[in-house]
Amino acid sequence: MTQNYFELFALEAKFNIELQTLETNFRKIQAEVHPDRFVTAPAPEKIKFMHLATLANEAYQTLKHPATRAKYLLELQGISAISETNTAMPTDFLMQQMEWREVLENGIAEKEVDTLENLIQEIKVEVKSLQLQLIELFDVKKDFTSATDVTRKLIFMAKVSEDIKHAIERLD
Amino acid sequence: MAYSDKVLDHYENPRNVGTLDKNDPNVGTGMVGAPACGDVMKLMIKVNDNGIIEDAKFKTYGCGSAIASSSLVTEWLKGRTIDEAYAIKNSEIAEELALPPVKIHCSVLAEDAIKAAVADIKAKQLAAKEAA
Numbered sequence: 001m002t003q004n005y006f007e008l009f010a011l012e013a014k015f016n017i018e019l020q021t022l023e024t025n026f027r028k029i030q031a032e033v034h035p036d037r038f039v040t041a042p043a044p045e046k047i048k049f050m051h052l053a054t055l056a057n058e059a060y061q062t063l064k065h066p067a068t069r070a071k072y073l074l075e076l077q078g079i080s081a082i083s084e085t086n087t088a089m090p091t092d093f094l095m096q097q098m099e100w101r102e103v104l105e106n107g108i109a110e111k112e113v114d115t116l117e118n119l120i121q122e123i124k125v126e127v128k129s130l131q132l133q134l135i136e137l138f139d140v141k142k143d144f145t146s147a148t149d150v151t152r153k154l155i156f157m158a159k160v161s162e163d164i165k166h167a168i169e170r171l172d
Numbered sequence: 173m174a175y176s177d178k179v180l181d182h183y184e185n186p187r188n189v190g191t192l193d194k195n196d197p198n199v200g201t202g203m204v205g206a207p208a209c210g211d212v213m214k215l216m217i218k219v220n221d222n223g224i225i226e227d228a229k230f231k232t233y234g235c236g237s238a239i240a241s242s243s244l245v246t247e248w249l250k251g252r253t254i255d256e257a258y259a260i261k262n263s264e265i266a267e268e269l270a271l272p273p274v275k276i277h278c279s280v281l282a283e284d285a286i287k288a289a290v291a292d293i294k295a296k297q298l299a300a301k302e303a304a
Contacts, residue, residue, distance in 0.1 A: 081207065084280055087204040087280060087284040088284070089203075089205040091203050094203045094204070095203070097205065097210075097212045155207040156205065159210030
């Protein structure tokens with residue numbers, strides 16, 4: 001399989017993709033490779049379509065979320081955004097992360113769902129701004145070095161948002 | 173995943189949690205982060221006039237291994253010179269805590285935090301020398 005994830009869904013390899021197209025083309029592939037259609041097919045064919053179904057699912061999940069989409073765009077350029085040996089991030093960004101983690105910890109301890117909901121909103125604003133930067137860096141300037149820095153931030157944000165959402169679910 | 177006894181010990185009784193006065197000219201701060209797991213680590217060291225680390229504090233948000241790695245290095249740092257501190261390798265941390273391969277990056281974070289804190293104190297000292 002030489003196709004990349006974007007090609008699989010007939011999308012241009014950009015950060016700012018048409019989510020509707022992604023959705024529609026994913027459903028199309030899903031319908032085509034549905035196991036029910038190959039009940040009587042020979043085994044090698046079944047396996048082939050099972051692989052395609054798995055690939056489509058993986059590709060869809062990757063492209064659907066902005067953080068993983070950005071990370072994948074960098075991978076296509078041969079850049080690893082989350083290399084374990086790269087731990088340098090801007091200090092003010094990390095300070096902010098630490099503050100949010102503190103609010104999260106206190107929110108869980110005090111069972112303050114409202115505080116956590118507000119935190120999610122605050123983070124959403126930041127995420128939006130990072131995404132706008134990525135459209136500019138990936139799609140307009142093709143500045144993959146700067147895009148890597150912003151992508152690392154976005155991955156951080158996705159992780160903290162996810163942790164907050166889980167905390168809210170547990171408190172509800 | 174099962175944590176080693178040493179990780180559990182540091183995780184349950186972390187040493188030297190807290191902060192030092194970041195405006196103190198003898199205090200260096202190192203902040204590092206790992207996007208993949210969302211870990212953030214802050215390490216602060218206080219250095220005396222002989223270049224020996226007198227105190228070390230940390231604050232880490234992350235998994236047990238990240239907390240244990242930073243707790244352990246604060247113990248190691250006290251009494252060492254900043255050059256000795258800079259020479260600490262993540263493999264020593266990983267070995268001491270018996271970290272599994274998937275948690276090696278936590279020790280990398282701790283090593284980099286030390287290096288960042290030492291770089292910060294050196295930059296502060298240089299700035300002070302130039303101002304004098």
